[in-house]
Amino acid sequence: MATQGVSLLTYYFDLALRSCRRSKALTALVVLLMGCGVATCMVTFAVFRATAADPIPWKSNQLFVPQIDNFGPAHNGKGEPPQLLSYTDAVALLHAQQARRQVLIYGSKWTVLPDDAQQPLSQEGDAVSHDFFAMFDAPFRYGGGWSASDDDQRAAVVVISSALNQKLFGGADSVGRQINLDTHTYRIVGVLDDWNPSPRFFDMSSAWYPFSHPRQLYLPFSRAIDLQKAASVNFYCSTNSVDAALPNWDSVLHSECAWIAAWVELPTRADVARYRDWLHNYAAEQQHVGRFAWPPNVRLSDVGQWLHIMNVVPKASALSMIVSVSFLLICLVNVVGLMLARFMRRAPEIGVRRALGASRGAIYRQFLIEAAAIGLVGGVLGLLLTALGMAGIGHVFEPEIARLATLDASLLLLTMLLAVATTLIAALYPTWRAAQVQPAWQLKSNG
Amino acid sequence: MIQIRPILAALRRHKMATLLIVLQIALTLAVVSNALFIVKTRVVHLSRPSGVDEAHLFAIRNEWIGLPDVPHIDAQMRADLATLRSLPGVRDAFASASYPLEQGGGGLAHIKHQVAQTTKPQLALSYFADEHALDTFGTALVAGRNFRADEIGRLGPYDKLAPAVIIITRDLAHKLFPDGAAVGQHVYLSDDSPSTIVGVVDRLEGSYAGSSTRSIDEDTVLVPARYASSDDGAAYAGGVVYLVRTQPGQLEAVLRAAPAALVAQSRLRLISPEDGVVTLAQARTKAYATDRGVAIMMAAVCVLLLLATAGGIVGLSSFWVGQRRRSIGVRRALGATRGDILRYFQVENALIVGIGVVLGVALGVAANLSLMTHYELPRMPLWVLGVGALLLWLLGQLAVFGPARRAAAVPPVEATRPG
Numbered sequence: 001m002a003t004q005g006v007s008l009l010t011y012y013f014d015l016a017l018r019s020c021r022r023s024k025a026l027t028a029l030v031v032l033l034m035g036c037g038v039a040t041c042m043v044t045f046a047v048f049r050a051t052a053a054d055p056i057p058w059k060s061n062q063l064f065v066p067q068i069d070n071f072g073p074a075h076n077g078k079g080e081p082p083q084l085l086s087y088t089d090a091v092a093l094l095h096a097q098q099a100r101r102q103v104l105i106y107g108s109k110w111t112v113l114p115d116d117a118q119q120p121l122s123q124e125g126d127a128v129s130h131d132f133f134a135m136f137d138a139p140f141r142y143g144g145g146w147s148a149s150d151d152d153q154r155a156a157v158v159v160i161s162s163a164l165n166q167k168l169f170g171g172a173d174s175v176g177r178q179i180n181l182d183t184h185t186y187r188i189v190g191v192l193d194d195w196n197p198s199p200r201f202f203d204m205s206s207a208w209y210p211f212s213h214p215r216q217l218y219l220p221f222s223r224a225i226d227l228q229k230a231a232s233v234n235f236y237c238s239t240n241s242v243d244a245a246l247p248n249w250d251s252v253l254h255s256e257c258a259w260i261a262a263w264v265e266l267p268t269r270a271d272v273a274r275y276r277d278w279l280h281n282y283a284a285e286q287q288h289v290g291r292f293a294w295p296p297n298v299r300l301s302d303v304g305q306w307l308h309i310m311n312v313v314p315k316a317s318a319l320s321m322i323v324s325v326s327f328l329l330i331c332l333v334n335v336v337g338l339m340l341a342r343f344m345r346r347a348p349e350i351g352v353r354r355a356l357g358a359s360r361g362a363i364y365r366q367f368l369i370e371a372a373a374i375g376l377v378g379g380v381l382g383l384l385l386t387a388l389g390m391a392g393i394g395h396v397f398e399p400e401i402a403r404l405a406t407l408d409a410s411l412l413l414l415t416m417l418l419a420v421a422t423t424l425i426a427a428l429y430p431t432w433r434a435a436q437v438q439p440a441w442q443l444k445s446n447g
Numbered sequence: 448m449i450q451i452r453p454i455l456a457a458l459r460r461h462k463m464a465t466l467l468i469v470l471q472i473a474l475t476l477a478v479v480s481n482a483l484f485i486v487k488t489r490v491v492h493l494s495r496p497s498g499v500d501e502a503h504l505f506a507i508r509n510e511w512i513g514l515p516d517v518p519h520i521d522a523q524m525r526a527d528l529a530t531l532r533s534l535p536g537v538r539d540a541f542a543s544a545s546y547p548l549e550q551g552g553g554g555l556a557h558i559k560h561q562v563a564q565t566t567k568p569q570l571a572l573s574y575f576a577d578e579h580a581l582d583t584f585g586t587a588l589v590a591g592r593n594f595r596a597d598e599i600g601r602l603g604p605y606d607k608l609a610p611a612v613i614i615i616t617r618d619l620a621h622k623l624f625p626d627g628a629a630v631g632q633h634v635y636l637s638d639d640s641p642s643t644i645v646g647v648v649d650r651l652e653g654s655y656a657g658s659s660t661r662s663i664d665e666d667t668v669l670v671p672a673r674y675a676s677s678d679d680g681a682a683y684a685g686g687v688v689y690l691v692r693t694q695p696g697q698l699e700a701v702l703r704a705a706p707a708a709l710v711a712q713s714r715l716r717l718i719s720p721e722d723g724v725v726t727l728a729q730a731r732t733k734a735y736a737t738d739r740g741v742a743i744m745m746a747a748v749c750v751l752l753l754l755a756t757a758g759g760i761v762g763l764s765s766f767w768v769g770q771r772r773r774s775i776g777v778r779r780a781l782g783a784t785r786g787d788i789l790r791y792f793q794v795e796n797a798l799i800v801g802i803g804v805v806l807g808v809a810l811g812v813a814a815n816l817s818l819m820t821h822y823e824l825p826r827m828p829l830w831v832l833g834v835g836a837l838l839l840w841l842l843g844q845l846a847v848f849g850p851a852r853r854a855a856a857v858p859p860v861e862a863t864r865p866g
Binding site: 026032040109111183247315316323331336337338341344345395429 | 463468
């Protein structure tokens, strides 16, 4: 049985090869169309996948961003609360300890002053509370994060990136050593491993570039506040221009300006529901004491929802995905027509085969195998063009995004699968038409 | 005169193949017109003039080391500006906090006519400036006067933004005072005291090259102040941007000399060796990299798509010609000329493309509407669809010409052959 199956298969392949040889131009056109269509889709998909991927898949449904509307309906954006929290709300949330873990984050710039005659460096750093490293599963090469008591004591401790460790200490274990930031001395407690979640979802609100500029420093949030360290970029106020009504740091802390990102870890659905209630009650209380003149307007979004709110997927990437899928669709419609032409040209041959006893099923098998073979060749061409396209995306997308898009085994497999599957789908109707050919009629008209 | 009825009758025998070409034409028109429209909006966006002398301008981003206080920074800034202006090859220079085409960094001003106005304030992008700013930018006054040296204040991180005088762009002037002259009018940047508009400049883009501030990109306000902050508690990070305009042909030399001269002046500063010094030409390339990339990609896809469609038409038309050899032979035998056969296939193609175009216009408008809601694209004018339709129609005629000529070459004797 098996050998018969194999010999039949080789017979069909042989037929396919013969027919391709007979209609070279049509076959070449189909292969070219499939190759182009599939390659365009794959290149854009690689970029899309790089930007739309879940940065923390094992935990993305347990991490949430709370939003509290302290701007009010007159000043918020179309009814949505600001994406960041005011200092008042952020600290209230941190101290309430209503989640398994809670983290506050804001980004700022720090000047690193090396001991020797090296040039000072300006580095982007995040001020974070101590749960940060455990919450986002940041991997350490040496040492670890700091403790809750370090937070309380506003300790002068710092966690540095492996890149900065390489630059300052040549990659050696620098835990316990000192480093000078903004003219203050800090003790290094940990060195991170290579860690660059893309997008850097947790502090994208304190950065313009979710796919670049990895942070080099992490310091205690409480200490940065004590040092009156300003947020480097994002600082939104409800009413007037930024510097209009803030005479000193204390007024910054008490203002209704939003500049701190908050994250909470809620392992179960019950935790999420409970936290939602707490958030609502907190806002209600603020209304009650007269701080908010509007009913509670709060949000609690998980990582996926948050990435959507923040519009992380570049518009160029999403748009090109749409365009390339339409391109593949048009190629497919084209291929249906060409396949129809190829198959119907062979109506006499089909008539003869049917007259000699070939069943409809045999005709189906023959033509679908032929289509799959063409799809396979189209896939190979598609792979070549995909590789070519991947080399060229650096010219279309920003280098930091293009770098993330890579040609790996899964993409190779997907390219072949897409090519064969779409060619088979395109061949369904032409094959059906081929199988409808009546043996007698064809023989007669040939005579 | 070609009879349309026999063509339609023949097409009815090839319903599926006809439908496929129609569908393909429709989809192609929908995609190509939208893609071309996106290309057009991008090209318009990235070729907007910034209003400044980009070829001779560069920016130095300078940060302060050691947390100096406001008077110290201010003194250093004056010394730095004197150093920069006296460098050979420098035409002029001034200090600000951001530069055009920077992709962010500038301040956002909320401008009100009255302190207690209930309507939303007019948003504008601000630059700190002094009496050298207009000459450095290379933008011209269209009304009023420049700042005077005695009007340039010192602004610390906690000081309020309430300058006595401001200069605004013509675009902003028109938005604030649609009915009259802006010079001499008072507006409020903060609630404390009014600012008098003393000058209006022709054109000056804010520092956000991206699309998030598109509607106010040309609404710029110049605030006469040196912003002295070292990132010690300001609402946003400190540091200073020096904008330098060079004499023609001197950019390369000054680009190297300027940071060196500043470091020689004082070492308590930080100018990043990687991206601390940026020419406006570099800033433009970087800022519009995505726009240009999308335009190139869309254009490439359009070309591929048109080629694919042309290929499809050639393929199917050839098939039809092959199938109808006998009937063509019969027609020729009955007296039809080569021209008749040629015209037959051309009219047939024009008909099919016509039906596809009608369907494609509907599809294209629908696609544009959905793109408008999801990607904030503007409405596509109908002429884009018209151009697309014309393009497809020409392409169809071109694609069918080869097969049609082969059909016309079929000899009348074909009528007597079997098959």
